[in-house]
Amino acid sequence: MYLGRAGIIQHSKAYPAFTCSIGEYYQGRKTVDPDGTLDHHAVFTLARPVRVLDIGDTDWVTSAGGNAAICSGERSQARKWAREIHLRYPTIEGIAYSSSVNPAGRAVALWERAATSLPPAPALSAPLRSMMNAVERAAAQIGYGVIL
Known part of the structure; x- marks a missing residue:
């Protein structure tokens, strides 16, 4: 879970929480693979x-x-x-x-x-592939590559 502005993607802009989550998760490879088996973005409310x-x-x-x-x-x-x-x-x-x-x-x-x-389920759970504009922007902001 990431604090600050909510991890929301709006008009294909990656807000800080989303960018932070991409950075943390892919920090070992420095390359985002949106087709990974478990590569989803989830948002939940406590x-x-x-x-x-x-x-x-x-x-x-x-x-x-x-x-x-x-x-x-x-x-x-x-x-x-x-x-x-x-x-x-x-x-x-x-x-x-x-x-x-x-x-x-x-x-x-x-x-x-x-x-x-x-909560029993997230408010949103979506594959990264379904939000490629935001993924590409977030990766670019932190200098990571993206497998297209």
Whole structure:
């Protein structure tokens, strides 16, 4: 799930949340393959508010002894931090953080504690192939290729 403006595609313009999701998902290849078996864009509305710790826009990470690498460094280190946060803050249901690919983008990782906030089905689930104008624009914005 991505924060900021909703992950909506309107008039073939890719808004920041959509671009951020493309960047995060395809960051290993730097090439978007819209014909992948599971390559869909999904949008959902939470059934209830969730409590997340924002580690991207606050000085919390620094005061806890960390640094910006928690969002952009080695994933194994970020997972260790996430496990510690999960353990020490039992009422927090996830974390909000800066995207490692698009620092202006916001990403959220929800934990099992937030399971009851998820709807039974997404509000929208569409194959990327059905939104190629937006896919191409989002990929161009972050310097990724697209398999046509």
